[in-house]
Amino acid sequence: MEELDATGLLCPLPVLKTRKRLLALAPGTRLRVTTDDPVAVIDLPHFCAEAGHRLIGSESEGSATVWLIERGA
Numbered sequence: 889m890e891e892l893d894a895t896g897l898l899c900p901l902p903v904l905k906t907r908k909r910l911l912a913l914a915p916g917t918r919l920r921v922t923t924d925d926p927v928a929v930i931d932l933p934h935f936c937a938e939a940g941h942r943l944i945g946s947e948s949e950g951s952a953t954v955w956l957i958e959r960g961a
Contacts, residue, residue, distance in 0.1 A: 892921045895952055899927040903935045906957070910941060913959045918944070921955040928953060 892909050894902040902923045910919055923932070929946075932955055936943040940960035946953050 889918045889920055892919060895922055895924045897923070898925050899931060902928050903931045906932065907935065907939065910957065910959045915959050915961045917959050919957045919959065921957060922952050923955065924952045
């Protein structure tokens with residue numbers, strides 16, 4: 889599984905960096921993204937739905953949110 893630390897980044901950077909990393913991965917590969925931007929709770933699920941990636945889940949870890957995303961086709 890790949891990892892991306894997007895803590896400290898504000899909208900739209902967490903989504904842009906997630907998009908760039910996912911494009912470099914093979915379909916079906918999972919990416920673990922850590923964010924602390926409050927807007928990411930809206931932006932990342934929307935991005936996944938629009939781009940065809942599967943948002944497997946998210947969980948809070950302190951002040952951050954950890955997302956598990958599977959790259960779509």
